Amino acid sequence: EVQLVQSGPEVKRPGESLKISCKGSGYSFSDYWIVWVRQRPGKGLEWMGNIYPGDFDIKYSPSYQGQVSVSADRSISTAFLQWTSLKASDSGIYFCARQFCRDYTCYFLFDSWGQGTPVTVSA
Amino acid sequence: EIVMTQSPATLSVSPGERATLSCRASQSVTSDLAWYQQKPGQPPRLLIFGASTRATGVPARFSGSGSGTEFTLTISSLQSEDLAVYYCQQYNHWQITFGGGTKVEIK
Numbered sequence: 001e002v003q004l005v006q007s008g009p010e011v012k013r014p015g016e017s018l019k020i021s022c023k024g025s026g027y028s029f030s031d032y033w034i035v036w037v038r039q040r041p042g043k044g045l046e047w048m049g050n051i052y053p054g055d056f057d058i059k060y061s062p063s064y065q066g067q068v069s070v071s072a073d074r075s076i077s078t079a080f081l082q083w084t085s086l087k088a089s090d091s092g093i094y095f096c097a098r099q100f101c102r103d104y105t106c107y108f109l110f111d112s113w114g115q116g117t118p119v120t121v122s123a
Numbered sequence: 124e125i126v127m128t129q130s131p132a133t134l135s136v137s138p139g140e141r142a143t144l145s146c147r148a149s150q151s152v153t154s155d156l157a158w159y160q161q162k163p164g165q166p167p168r169l170l171i172f173g174a175s176t177r178a179t180g181v182p183a184r185f186s187g188s189g190s191g192t193e194f195t196l197t198i199s200s201l202q203s204e205d206l207a208v209y210y211c212q213q214y215n216h217w218q219i220t221f222g223g224g225t226k227v228e229i230k
Binding site: 035044045046047059061062095097100107108109110111113114115116 | 124155157159161166167168169172178208210212214217218219220221222223224
């Protein structure tokens with residue numbers, strides 16, 4: 001069974017750094033893109049960026065380029081989303097998800113999701 | 124960036140009735156359109172891909188149609204467990220984008 005398990009809730013102060021994680025299991029971690037999606041409180045879904053663990057290719061949304069960093073460690077089948085200096089506006093729930101593949105073709109849509117990591121940034 | 128616009132924002136439907144949700148793209152995405160269902164406190168769940176193909180395990184009452192810029196998700200006979208927010212997502216362009224969502228309420 002494919003599973004993505006994310007790290008737990010975080011409460012941080014503005015200006016602090018943060019790194020959250022997403023551990024994949026039940027499949028070959030290197031062979032599927034992982035995406036990070038943000039959901040602000042009571043709002044919709046926003047694509048932040050993707051990483052392909054096989055060769056560490058990364059794509060960022062223009063809205064998040066330079067604001068966050070996406071990375072992965074194949075040895076522990078885990079993807080990461082990192083901030084160096086949080087702002088209150090970074091609060092929200094962050095989901096990771098795995099791309100969907102069928103009949104040897106893969107697409108940038110997502111059929112397995114993590115449970116979400118709530119992040120609260122407040123003074 | 125391809126902008127995805129969903130309507131209506133909120134839809135109230137009686138159990139057993141049909142629910143019709145719309146999604147419009149700012150430019151053609153051919154059939155590279157997915158629909159997701161998100162229930163309160165849960166991550167999204169893939170319902171439809173390729174505009175009209177149901178994902179594994181999705182009940183037959185969910186159907187998708189459309190191509191180009193206009194898409195529809197239909198729930199043929201609404202059940203109480205279908206209370207959720209539904210999102211469309213285009214994957215035609217590498218900068219994927221989601222619609223703002225339609226909240227389906229049970230009347």
